[in-house]
Structure formats: structure tokens, C-alpha cells
Amino acid sequence: MAMATDRQLLLSGRYLLTMEEGCPPIEEGALLIAGENIAAVGKTAELLQRYPQAPRLHTPHGLIMPGLVNVHTHAAMSLFRGLADDLPLMRWLNDYIFPVEATLSAEMVQVGTLLSLCEMIRSGTTSFCDMYLFAGAVAEAVEESGMRAWLGEAIYDFPSPSYGELENGLALTEELIARYREHPLINMTLVAHAVYTCSPALLIRVAKMARQANLPLAIHLAENEEEEKSCRERYGLSPVHHLEQLGLLGPNLIAAHCVMPDDAEIALLARRGVKVAHCPHSNMKLGSGIAPVDTMLAAGICVGLGTDGSASNNTVDMFAEMASMARIHKARRRDPLPVTAQEALHCATLGGAKVLGAEQVIGSLAVGKKADCIVLDLDQPHLTPLYHPVSHLVYATKGSDVLHSMVNGRILMQDRKLCTLDETAILCQAREIAQVVAQRQTAPVDNKR
Ligand SMILES: [Zn+2]
Numbered sequence: 001m002a003m004a005t006d007r008q009l010l011l012s013g014r015y016l017l018t019m020e021e022g023c024p025p026i027e028e029g030a031l032l033i034a035g036e037n038i039a040a041v042g043k044t045a046e047l048l049q050r051y052p053q054a055p056r057l058h059t060p061h062g063l064i065m066p067g068l069v070n071v072h073t074h075a076a077m078s079l080f081r082g083l084a085d086d087l088p089l090m091r092w093l094n095d096y097i098f099p100v101e102a103t104l105s106a107e108m109v110q111v112g113t114l115l116s117l118c119e120m121i122r123s124g125t126t127s128f129c130d131m132y133l134f135a136g137a138v139a140e141a142v143e144e145s146g147m148r149a150w151l152g153e154a155i156y157d158f159p160s161p162s163y164g165e166l167e168n169g170l171a172l173t174e175e176l177i178a179r180y181r182e183h184p185l186i187n188m189t190l191v192a193h194a195v196y197t198c199s200p201a202l203l204i205r206v207a208k209m210a211r212q213a214n215l216p217l218a219i220h221l222a223e224n225e226e227e228e229k230s231c232r233e234r235y236g237l238s239p240v241h242h243l244e245q246l247g248l249l250g251p252n253l254i255a256a257h258c259v260m261p262d263d264a265e266i267a268l269l270a271r272r273g274v275k276v277a278h279c280p281h282s283n284m285k286l287g288s289g290i291a292p293v294d295t296m297l298a299a300g301i302c303v304g305l306g307t308d309g310s311a312s313n314n315t316v317d318m319f320a321e322m323a324s325m326a327r328i329h330k331a332r333r334r335d336p337l338p339v340t341a342q343e344a345l346h347c348a349t350l351g352g353a354k355v356l357g358a359e360q361v362i363g364s365l366a367v368g369k370k371a372d373c374i375v376l377d378l379d380q381p382h383l384t385p386l387y388h389p390v391s392h393l394v395y396a397t398k399g400s401d402v403l404h405s406m407v408n409g410r411i412l413m414q415d416r417k418l419c420t421l422d423e424t425a426i427l428c429q430a431r432e433i434a435q436v437v438a439q440r441q442t443a444p445v446d447n448k449r
Contacts, residue, residue, distance in 0.1 A: 006035030008054040011406075012044040013062030013375055015389050019349045019364040025389045031064060033371040036184070036409040041365055057414075059403060061379035063389060066364050067126025067372040067405065068318040069352030072218070072256040072277035072306025074132045075141075076104075076112030078119070079433055080311035084445045089224050089286045096445065097311060101133065103440050104161050108433050109134040113141035115430045116316050118423050120147065122416070123317040123399025126372040126407045127352070127362055129254065129277070129306070131191040131218050133162035135176055139186050146412050146420045148372060150356055151176075152191035152218055155206055157199050166202070170209070177213050185408060187215075187356075189254070194220040195231050195239045200246055207248045216252050216357060218277075219243075222260035224288035240265040249274050254355055256306060257282075258296070259289040266292065270299040275355040278347065280324045282308030294329050294338035304355035305347045317399035322348050326394045341394035375404040 009032075016029025018041060030047045032040035032054060040047055044058075077097075084096035109132065120128060127148040130138055135153035142149045153162065153176065155169050163169040173190065180186045190210035192198045198206070210217035222228060222239045231239045240261050243249050251273035258276045261269060269276070278293050296303055305325060307316045326344040330336050353363025362372045376397060378384075383392055383401065405413040412420050 006037075006039075007409075008039075008051065009033045009409075010047060010051055010054040010056040011064055011373070011375070012047070012056060013059045013064045014378060015063040016041070016365070017063060017065040017389055017393075018366060019066050019346070020366055025063075029064065031365060031371070031373065033406070033409050036370055038365055038367055038369050038371050041367060057404065059375050059377070061377060062375040062403065063378055063393075064365070064373055064375050065393070066349045066362070067374045067407065068124045068348045069304060069356065069363060070120065070125045070128040070307055070316065070318055071254065071304035071352045071355045072279055072308055073116070073128055073130055073316055074309035074311075075116035075120075075128065075130050075138065075316070076109040076132050076134075077309030077311040078115040078316070079108060079112040079430065079437060080309075081314045083311060083437065083441065085285075085314070087286070087445070088226070089288055090226050092286060092312070096441070100437055100440055102161050104133060106134045106137040106162075110137040110141045111426065111429045111433055113138045114144070114421060114426045116310065117141060117145040117147055118418060118421055118426055119310075119316050121145065121405050121412050121418060121421070122402065123315075123319060124374045124376075124402040124405065125316065125318050126374065126405060126412075127356070127358070128316075129189065129218065129356060131189070131193075133160055135162075135188075136172070139176065139180060142186055144420065146185070146407055146410050148185045148362065148370075148407050150187045150189050150216065151180075152189040154191045154193050155202065156193040156197035157202060158197070170205070173209065177215065188213075189215055190217045192217065192219045194223075194227070195242055196227055200235070200242075203243070203246050203248055207246070210252055216254050217248070218254040218256065219248075221255035221258055222265075223257040223283070224259060224286070228260045238265065240268065244268060244272070251275070252357075256308070257288065257291060259283050259291045261292065263295065266295050266299050266301065269296070270301045273302075275302045275304065277306040277355065278303050278325065279306045279308040279321075280328055281321055282312040284324070284328070285314075286312055290328055290332050293325070294333065297339070297343060302351060302354045303347050304352035305344070315399075318348055319393075319397050319399045319401075322394050341391050344394050345390055371409040372407050374402050374406070376401045377403045
């Protein structure tokens, strides 16, 4: 319930899209925000009558909608954007990414994360789920930005530049969980990097920690043919069945990619309540394939949309990701029906919130939920005319159309000016780090066949 003393703001525009089930766009709609929460939703005229004293932010050609939820990224990998392109996953990782990551420091990760945060705020993301190294530095960058996030320290069998030996990584994870337990915007997760970097014993251990802490467990799963093949060679099972045998498949598991699962595996993932992070751009760019998301959605799997890191995308623009999601499944099936605009938009908002177990808090604009929302500028050639707002949001809108952004009732961007971050300084620092990264790159990019 909104307190009488809460700071109020009446946010109004040409359209209000709540993303509540069965709720069409409201013309001349508004939100009354009180403190961190949404206190009223409706027609602007009605809300103006009910709250005549509330300060107002009105965008005549604006569309108000929930902020986008990016369920899988590695924010600091913005530092490696464009460093090594046109390579398959395993060579890209082993020959180019892991070597430069081995030289990372907490300061570099913090700057890389801030760089992605600038881009995320500018392109309409208000929540993201990150798995990376130096998660403490990631959390500090997130706190500075005012963004909402789910963060985890990537755990794997080999020594990490962040924590050194594995035991330190598990201890660091425990420490971060305790530190951020009560934080209003930062939520911790457990992270097992993948079945090819974590032994069965480690996977079981991390899963147990996630269960004990009642937190999500994020993993890369069934990303491409090579992962599938190596898992079968090592364990005699596909990655999905390998995790089933180890007892990892469950409602707290967030499985990124899932390009490879067949129909029977999809049915198994659905039965276990596993959540999927669909990352179409990264899967396309690394030549991994196209995840059978239409089959997953039909099976009732909760699917969210993720950009993956900017080294394999190469942006964190969720509008671009949505546009691709709504198109590639049509091309794959030679049928325009799989993954409609409405379904893609759902995956990027309320579906993403469900993946993170936060659908009671964010993902749609409803009374009592947190005020995480964005306002888009519709007064532009590529958005004119406008017959169906949802269609435009998926097929025509760009991240750069976002005018204002708000998280937890706090404005993070107004009229495309960032309010919490010093963008000029961050870009400058990122360029300086890039010079160091370029020097440390050991091998020239060889992407010939
Ligand atoms: Zn990833």
C-alpha cells in the first residue's frame, strides 16, 4: 500500500501498455507512482482527477510500458565487443575469450559492467540477470546505476582470475549471498558455467547451495552440437539428460540457450519446470543454431529473452533481440505463425520476470508492483503510422527510441540523458581498458575455414 508520505509522480502518455494478461493498450493512459511502487493505473483524465496534486511527467507521443528484462548476459563482456567475431563457440571461447578473461581485474569488470549499464538503460532494459567474474564489482556497478539485477559469480573447475581456486569461488558466492540478502535491487544467483566446464561433483554441489539458499541456479545448457557431442562422449548422455541424472533439472534452474533439445527433452524440461533463457542473436552469431522456442512455449516452458554478452551479440539491445526472436522462428519453420509479436514481447517482459521468479514484483504494470517502466518516443518516421502498438514494439522499434527509464520509482534516464551514471567518463575508461585488452590478445583472429 502506498504511504501518504511517498513521493508521487503521474507518468502519462499517448499509450499505456501494461502487459497484464488480456489488457489491451490504454489510449491516453497513465501510471501513478508512489515511492517505489505503482499506486494506480488507468486513463490519464481519471488519474488527473484522483491525484490533482501529483507532479506530472507527460509525453504526448509517448508509449509507457514495463522495462525489459534481460535474463541472460555477461555485462562486462562489453569490453570484448568486436574483439573476435565470425568464430564458432568453442574456438571463440578457448582461443580468444578465456585468454583475455584470464587477465581481467575487478576494476576492468566494473568499468565493462558500467558500459553495458549505460547501453541497457538507453535501450529500455530495467532488469538483467548476469553471470560473470568479480561479481562483487558487478554488484557495485549495478548499485551505482540504480538498475535491478540478478548476479552470480561464474563457477567452474579451473582457476578463475577473480577468485583463484574453486573453493574460494564457492566461499565468495556465500559471502555475496549474505551481503545482498536484503538489498532492494540486487539479487544473487548461483552460477555453474556449463556441463563442459563443471564436473558432475561440482554441479551437484552448486545445485545444493542454490537449494539451501532458495536461489536460482543459472547455467549454459545444450548450446551447440559440440557441447552435445562432448557431453555424450564423456558421460554417455546429452547435456539435458546429464543434468537430469545429477538432479539439477528443477524450477530454480535457468538454462541459457537450449538450442539442442529434441521434443522428448523439451517435454522433460517442461515437466521439471526448468526456465529457459533464449538468446537468438548469440546463437546465430556463433553458428550454434536456433533454439526450438516455439515447441518450448507450446510445451508450457517459461521462456525469457537474453542478449548474452556483447562479445557474441554484439549489443545488449533487447528491442533488437525481440525483433530477431519474432522473425527467426518464422524463417526456420517457413511459417509466419511461430512466435508472434505478442509472444516475443511477453518473453522480454513478464516472461522474463517469471524466469527470475519475480513476476509478483516486476514484468508488468499493475498496482502494487515496483515502478520499473520505460517511455518510448512514438513521434518518429519509422513508427508512423501506428495501428497496433505491440507490432511496432517488436518489428519497428529500436532501443534508441526509449526516452525515459525508471527503476523502483527512480528515474534513471530522462529525455535520453542518463541521471545516475557519468557516461562520458565511463566511455573514456572503457576505451583505455580496450587498449590493454588489445595488447593482451595473444593470437590474431583466424576465422578462415
Ligand atoms: Zn552466456
